[in-house]
Amino acid sequence: MLLDRFPRVSLSHAPTPLEPLDRLRSVVGGPRLWIKRDDCTGLAQGGNKARKLEFLVADALAQGCDTLVTPGAVQSNHVRMTAAAAARFGLKAHAVLERRVPDTDADYEENGNILLDDLFGCARSYVPGGSDVAAACAAVADDLRAKGAKPYVISGGGSNPVGALGYVACAVELLDQASQRGITVTRVVHGTGSSGTQAGLVAGFAALRSPVEVFGVSVRHPREKQEGMVFDLACRTADHLGHGGTVQRERVFADDGYVGPGYGQPTRGMVDAVTLLARTEGILLDPVYSGKAMAGMIDHIRRGTFGENEHVVFLHTGGSTSLFGYKHLFLGAPDQDVARLRP
Numbered sequence: 001m002l003l004d005r006f007p008r009v010s011l012s013h014a015p016t017p018l019e020p021l022d023r024l025r026s027v028v029g030g031p032r033l034w035i036k037r038d039d040c041t042g043l044a045q046g047g048n049k050a051r052k053l054e055f056l057v058a059d060a061l062a063q064g065c066d067t068l069v070t071p072g073a074v075q076s077n078h079v080r081m082t083a084a085a086a087a088r089f090g091l092k093a094h095a096v097l098e099r100r101v102p103d104t105d106a107d108y109e110e111n112g113n114i115l116l117d118d119l120f121g122c123a124r125s126y127v128p129g130g131s132d133v134a135a136a137c138a139a140v141a142d143d144l145r146a147k148g149a150k151p152y153v154i155s156g157g158g159s160n161p162v163g164a165l166g167y168v169a170c171a172v173e174l175l176d177q178a179s180q181r182g183i184t185v186t187r188v189v190h191g192t193g194s195s196g197t198q199a200g201l202v203a204g205f206a207a208l209r210s211p212v213e214v215f216g217v218s219v220r221h222p223r224e225k226q227e228g229m230v231f232d233l234a235c236r237t238a239d240h241l242g243h244g245g246t247v248q249r250e251r252v253f254a255d256d257g258y259v260g261p262g263y264g265q266p267t268r269g270m271v272d273a274v275t276l277l278a279r280t281e282g283i284l285l286d287p288v289y290s291g292k293a294m295a296g297m298i299d300h301i302r303r304g305t306f307g308e309n310e311h312v313v314f315l316h317t318g319g320s321t322s323l324f325g326y327k328h329l330f331l332g333a334p335d336q337d338v339a340r341l342r343p
């Protein structure tokens with residue numbers, strides 16, 4: 001099999017469910033809608049980083065390392081899950097937290113992911129927004145080495161050719177589930193940030209010669225930059241897989257129309273999408289990634305981007321822990337009228 005020769009630990013409850021979104025579809029219309037529940041990967045409230053960490057932690061252990069060092073925003077899901085993975089394998093963790101989001105409040109600084117980072121015993125240091133976080137992690141690693149530790153630095157979001165293997169695995173898993181159900185998935189929609197999720201999916205589908213299109217909704221960068229990052233990492237992931245040269249540039253797409261004012265900053269569409277999924281499906285999205293991705297998918301349904309007969313899968317990448325860091329956006333909205341949220 002595609003991934004057999006790569007060291008891997010078990011951290012995720014896979015296969016994650018593939019479920020229909022019929023109640024959402026009754027409100028927004030459009031193609032057949034499915035949700036791939038990678039918010040249920042099981043590790044520390046779940047999310048996409050669990051799949052990447054299976055390969056990253058295995059690599060750290062193979063190298064005899066004892067401390068995971070990684071960067072993220074203050075409400076980083078990746079940091080929370082890295083801290084939990086470290087705990088699971090008896091490793092230490094140190095996070096370099098970038099103050100990337102302006103105008104935050106006490107909930108953002110102390111609740112949600114950051115609360116859980118503390119609970120998992122993760123050390124942390126802060127750097128200003130826009131800092132070179134890779135350099136900051138290298139400095140932390142030097143410091144740890146000087147004290148006799150063996151650090152393993154994980155790039156932001158676990159997005160490198162080792163971590164992206166987790167989403168090659170997800171591509172294999174999804175095609176398997178689709179064939180069991182007798183459906184042909186045409187598209188996968190998800191929020192794209194540090195790009196390992198999309199790059200892994202693109203490299204996986206290419207290696208499997210599958211025509212499934214990956215529709216990235218950018219949560220941070222303009223289209224050109226995001227697509228460039230995804231394409232570069234998808235090519236390097238394909239090389240690592242032994243399928244170099246299979247990724248075509250035109251298979252990489254990221255829509256930057258739903259970022260709003262910036263990474264981690266709320267938009268009306270995000271708040272409506274999070275609220276709509278909660279009230280039609282009982283599913284929790286998040287304010288930074290899956291909420292904006294869902295806002296994008298709903299808008300594209302409204303614009304007729306997807307054919308009526310398509311089977312479109314929304315990949316739920318997790319993140320609902322950070323709802324508690326954005327309490328003011330959702331508290332006290334008892335309006336029961338779902339129709340108001342119809343696009």
Ligand SMILES: *Cc1c(COP(=O)(O)O)cnc(C)c1O
Pocket residue numbers: 047048049077078157159191192193194195196197198286289290317318319320
């Ligand atoms: C990290 C993250 C993403 C983005 O995945 P990348 O691989 O960084 O592009 C999407 N959703 C959630 C909830 C995340 O934590």
